[in-house]
Amino acid sequence: MQTLDPQAMAHISEVSVSVELQTADMTLNIGPQHPSTHGVLRLVAKVDGERVSSVEPVIGYMHRGYEKLAEVRTYPQITALVNRIDWVSGFANEIPFVVAAERLMGLEVPERAQYIRLILTEMARISSHLIFMSSYPLEIGAATPLMHALRERERVLDLLESVTGGRFHPNFNRLGGVKPAAGAGAQTKKVVQDLPAGFLADTRAAMGKVRDICDDLEGLVTGNEIFQARTIGVGIMPADKAAAFGVSGPNLRASGPDYDLRKHADYLPYDRFDFEVPIGRNGDCFDRYRVRLEEIRQAASIIVQAVDSIPSGPLQAKVPKIIKVPEGEVYVRAENPKGEMGYHLVSDGGRMPYRLKVRSASFSNLSVLPWLLEGQLVPDLIAILGSLDFVLGDVDR
Amino acid sequence: MTTNQSEPGAGEGEDEVAVDSPTEDAIEEAGGAAEAAEGTEPTGPGEPDPIAELAQRFAEIVGAESWSADHGLAKIKVTNADWVSAVSTAHQNGMPFLSFLSAIDWSQTVAVGDPLSDENVEERYELIIRLSSLASDDAITLSTDLSKYHPSIDSLVPVLPGADWHEREAAEMFGIEFRGHPNPKKLYLPDAFEGYPLRKSFPLLSREVKPWPGMVDVEGMPESESGPSTENPEATDGAGVEEEGAGDADA
Numbered sequence: 001m002q003t004l005d006p007q008a009m010a011h012i013s014e015v016s017v018s019v020e021l022q023t024a025d026m027t028l029n030i031g032p033q034h035p036s037t038h039g040v041l042r043l044v045a046k047v048d049g050e051r052v053s054s055v056e057p058v059i060g061y062m063h064r065g066y067e068k069l070a071e072v073r074t075y076p077q078i079t080a081l082v083n084r085i086d087w088v089s090g091f092a093n094e095i096p097f098v099v100a101a102e103r104l105m106g107l108e109v110p111e112r113a114q115y116i117r118l119i120l121t122e123m124a125r126i127s128s129h130l131i132f133m134s135s136y137p138l139e140i141g142a143a144t145p146l147m148h149a150l151r152e153r154e155r156v157l158d159l160l161e162s163v164t165g166g167r168f169h170p171n172f173n174r175l176g177g178v179k180p181a182a183g184a185g186a187q188t189k190k191v192v193q194d195l196p197a198g199f200l201a202d203t204r205a206a207m208g209k210v211r212d213i214c215d216d217l218e219g220l221v222t223g224n225e226i227f228q229a230r231t232i233g234v235g236i237m238p239a240d241k242a243a244a245f246g247v248s249g250p251n252l253r254a255s256g257p258d259y260d261l262r263k264h265a266d267y268l269p270y271d272r273f274d275f276e277v278p279i280g281r282n283g284d285c286f287d288r289y290r291v292r293l294e295e296i297r298q299a300a301s302i303i304v305q306a307v308d309s310i311p312s313g314p315l316q317a318k319v320p321k322i323i324k325v326p327e328g329e330v331y332v333r334a335e336n337p338k339g340e341m342g343y344h345l346v347s348d349g350g351r352m353p354y355r356l357k358v359r360s361a362s363f364s365n366l367s368v369l370p371w372l373l374e375g376q377l378v379p380d381l382i383a384i385l386g387s388l389d390f391v392l393g394d395v396d397r
Numbered sequence: 398m399t400t401n402q403s404e405p406g407a408g409e410g411e412d413e414v415a416v417d418s419p420t421e422d423a424i425e426e427a428g429g430a431a432e433a434a435e436g437t438e439p440t441g442p443g444e445p446d447p448i449a450e451l452a453q454r455f456a457e458i459v460g461a462e463s464w465s466a467d468h469g470l471a472k473i474k475v476t477n478a479d480w481v482s483a484v485s486t487a488h489q490n491g492m493p494f495l496s497f498l499s500a501i502d503w504s505q506t507v508a509v510g511d512p513l514s515d516e517n518v519e520e521r522y523e524l525i526i527r528l529s530s531l532a533s534d535d536a537i538t539l540s541t542d543l544s545k546y547h548p549s550i551d552s553l554v555p556v557l558p559g560a561d562w563h564e565r566e567a568a569e570m571f572g573i574e575f576r577g578h579p580n581p582k583k584l585y586l587p588d589a590f591e592g593y594p595l596r597k598s599f600p601l602l603s604r605e606v607k608p609w610p611g612m613v614d615v616e617g618m619p620e621s622e623s624g625p626s627t628e629n630p631e632a633t634d635g636a637g638v639e640e641e642g643a644g645d646a647d648a
Binding site: 059060063065067068069072103104239240243244245246248257259264265266328329330331333340342344346354355357359363364367368371396 | 467497558561562563584
C-alpha cells in the first residue's frame with residue numbers, strides 16, 4: 001500500500017470543497033396516498049440532495065364543500081354534516097356550531113346539558129390525542145405504542161358510544177341541549193332518557209386507565225432515545241410565525257404562547273374546573289408531542305371533576321318545533337383537539353344558514369408547512385409532518 | 398323552483414337592506430368627527446360592553462369607517478384602499494393571530510335553480526378577516542365590501558404570509574381577485590374548474606337533478622311566517638314531520 005502524501009491529500013480535499021458540485025434539484029412526489037399523510041395529501045417536494053429546498057402541499061382531494069352544503073340544510077341537519085369535518089373528534093366539531101346558532105337564538109342551554117357536552121368534548125380530545133400517540137411514534141418507527149394507545153382509546157370510544165350511540169359521528173348535540181341519550185331502555189321516544197346507567201362510575205374508572213397509559217407512554221416514547229433524536233430540535237416553529245399562519249392548539253402552545261380557548265373563549269363552562277394549559281418552550285416536534293401527552297392528563301382531570309360535580313336537570317331547553325335562527329352574524333370558536341375550530345354563521349332569519357364559514361384548525365396548521373419544511377432533511381419531513389397532527393377532512397372540509 | 402333560501406318571494410330585497418342598515422347608519426355617523434361618542438349607538442345603551450369598547454378601540458387604531466359589536470362579534474369596516482394597511486396595523490397592535498379570511502356573498506336575488514342572467518344578479522361581496530390576541534380574549538373581525546363587477550383587492554400575503562391559502566380559497570370560491578398574490582392558483586378545486594361555487598348564483602347541481610324531499614316544507618314556510626316566526630310552534634305539520642324524520646335518520 002502506498003503511503004499517502006499529506007500535502008497531496010490536503011490539496012485534494014481543498015479541491016473537493018471548493019468545486020461547486022452541479023446537482024439538479026429533484027422533484028419528490030409524496031402522496032396523495034401515503035400512510036403518513038393522514039388522508040389524501042400530496043406534497044411536491046423539491047429536494048437538493050438530502051435537503052428539502054421547497055415543498056408545495058396539494059390539497060383538495062377530499063373537498064366536500066360543506067360550506068355550500070350547509071346553505072341548503074336546516075340547522076338540525078347540519079350537526080350531522082359538521083361531525084365529518086375532523087372525523088377523529090367528531091363530537092367536538094358540533095359544539096361551536098350549535099353554540100353559534102344558540103347565541104343568535106338567545107337560547108339558554110341547561111347546565112346538565114352543558115356538562116355533558118363538556119365531558120364528551122374532552123373525551124373526543126383524549127381520543128384524538130391517543131390517535132396521535134399511536135400514529136406519530138409509528139411514523140418515526142416505533143410500532144408498540146400504537147397497540148397500547150389504541151387499546152385505551154377504545155375505552156373512551158365505548159363511553160362515547162354508550163351515551164351518543166356513535167363512536168365517530170355522534171350527532172348528539174341539538175340546538176338548546178343534547179339528544180336524550182341512547183341508554184338502556186331508550187326505545188320509546190316519549191321517555192326522556194338521561195346518561196346510561198353506570199356511565200359516571202365507568203368514566204371515573206376509564207380516566208384512571210387513561211392516566212396509566214400516559215405514564216406508560218412516557219416510558220415507551222418520551223424516554224426513548226431514538227424518538228428523542230428524531231424529534232428534539234427538529235421542525236422548530238417560532239411563536240410569531242405560528243400565530244401569523246393561524247397555527248393553533250397544541251402546535252401553537254408547543255411554541256410557547258399560553259393560549260387555550262378553553263380559557264379564552266366562553267362556549268362551555270370550563271371556568272369552573274381546575275386545569276393547567278401545558279406549553280412547550282422550543283416549538284419542536286418533541287414539544288408538540290409532550291404538550292399533547294400532558295393535555296390527555298388534563299382532559300382526564302377535567303372529566304373527573306365534571307363527573308363529580310354534574311348537576312341534575314333537563315337536557316334540553318325549550319325550542320320551537322321549527323327552528324329558525326334570527327337574523328345576525330356571529331363567530332364562535334372553540335378549542336378542539338386540533339386547535340381553534342370556529343364557525344362564522346350568518347343567518348337571514350330562515351331555517352338554513354345564509355352563510356357558514358368553517359374555520360378548521362388543520363387547514364391553518366398545515367398552511368405553515370411550506371415554510372416549516374424549507375431546508376429540512378428529507379427524513380425529517382415525515383417527522384415534522386406527523387407532529388402537526390392534522391386530519392385531511394379538517395383541511396379540505 | 399328549488400331554492401337554497403328559506404324565504405322565496407318578494408321579501409328578499411328588504412332582507413338584504415335590513416342586514417346592511419346598521420352598517421350604513423354607522424357609516425353616516427362615522428362621517429362626523431366624533432365617531433367615538435356616536436359609535437356606541439348600535440350596541441345599545443347602558444352598561445359598557447367590552448366587545449364594543451374593543452371594536453371602537455381598534456376602529457380608531459386602523460382608522461376605520463365604522464364598527465359594530467352585535468352578538469359578541471367586534472366587526473370593523475374599512476375601505477378597500479385601507480384594507481392591507483388596516484389588517485397590517487391591527488396585526489402589529491396586539492392581534493398577532495390570524496384566525497381566518499373569507500368572504501360572504503350578500504346577493505339574494507338568485508336562488509338555486511332559477512335561470513341565470515348576469516344582469517339580474519346583484520352580487521356584492523364582503524371580505525372578512527378575523528384576528529385575535531394571544532394574550533387575552535380579544536379578537537376582531539375586519540371587513541371590507543367588494544363590488545359586484547370587479548371584486549378585486551390587494552393581497553395581504555406580503556404583510557401577512559398566513560393569508561396565502563385563505564386568499565386562494567376565497568379567490569376560487571367567490572371569484573375575488575387578490576392583486577399581487579404570489580401564487581394565485583386554485584387551492585381545492587381542479588385547475589379546469591369553471592365557476593365560483595360559493596357565490597349564491599352558483600347552482601348546487603345535486604339539488605337541480607333531484608330536489609330535496611324537504612322541499613315540501615320549504616314551500617310551506619310562508620304560511621308559518623305570518624306568525625311570530627321563531628316562537629311559533631304551530632307551523633305546518635309537514636315541516637314538523639320532516640324535523641323528526643331528520644332526527645331519526647341521524648340516530
